[in-house]
Amino acid sequence: MKSRQANRAPNGGAARTGFLKGLSVQSRAREELIKLDALLEEAVEESGVKDGVCHVYVPHTTAAVTVNEGADPAVTTDIVARLTHLVPRDASYAHAEGNADSHIKAAIVGASATLFVERGRLVLGTWQSVFFCEFDGPRRRRVLVKVIEG
Amino acid sequence: MKSRQANRAPNGGAARTGFLKGLSVQSRAREELIKLDALLEEAVEESGVKDGVCHVYVPHTTAAVTVNEGADPAVTTDIVARLTHLVPRDASYAHAEGNADSHIKAAIVGASATLFVERGRLVLGTWQSVFFCEFDGPRRRRVLVKVIEG
């Protein structure tokens, strides 16, 4: 999972394969959504890809990635609160590490998101942001980003 | 998010990059699943791609995309009803626009779906259809489709 620079063509043109970047994210609460937009835009620019897709992958089992409203922070508050209502921390679980709820929330939200790239920029809807979803923080996490021409 | 024609090779062969198409979808209810199969098949054909993937992306924060049974409309009725049972419209939410539930449902279902293309056709299971999921309609919506050879 090492971060890796794209192989750029000698003329400085876009890389065609192999662009994989690791981002570092520090969560501050047990459950929290953290906006990734700026880091992802940087990765897309670094990749040199003008048209294609940007895959975001979370290599953890108690965290996830989602796309949702970035304008009003109340929305992410509501997402976290409702998931906790549906999957409470202290139900009767088989997994004995105190974070069974975090694993279940991760399964519901999902470990990957696929975004589009056009003219070197992420294609996001007017209100959309991309969020790392922490369900068992606070801790330092990794997010992997792959940008592919296509 | 402008719709864009694929760059076709001079010989009329398949485009390799840059096929991104915007679809328009009109929902008629607050919550509703709308079948996209025919529009997606059209987009795949238009792309010229014979083998690859078809990424479907919803650039909204109160809508989503899913793959599920297309034969019996009772299935989508059940999906909508159960999501509303789990995330009711009138719980106590921080987001004050009356559609916090729509955002949460969108986070649960997800903004993107990845489908396969083989011999110029979508690869769907016998009972599968692809559905735009409206959670805050009725209104006019956009769905983005990218078809990539690979």
Place this chain on the structure above:
Amino acid sequence: MKSRQANRAPNGGAARTGFLKGLSVQSRAREELIKLDALLEEAVEESGVKDGVCHVYVPHTTAAVTVNEGADPAVTTDIVARLTHLVPRDASYAHAEGNADSHIKAAIVGASATLFVERGRLVLGTWQSVFFCEFDGPRRRRVLVKVIEG
């Protein structure tokens, strides 16, 4: 949905397009998560792709795919149990085949997962495994795998 060998370059180099493989999975219970890691690693190796993405697709409407903890089997037990708590088998559903709950669970978890490939291997987090999610077994199922360079 026929399994297909990648078109390998004459020099034995990596295939660029068209690698699609069908896996067969036998579930033993109505609801169960089945680890796919070994089958996916085989598919990646067979594809010849060194750097890229591995898309996993479930062509069924009462099954899904997820990425979660593979070390402690209690985690998948908890995921299955909580989903059944949230979407019970015997609620009042419109779909009359006795598996409306299975369709809804499939919509929540999702039909596809996107993984990364680096140096010819899947990039998974320390605790991650990829799971086929059976929600209406036992039966024989198909899982489709596409590996793309990029």
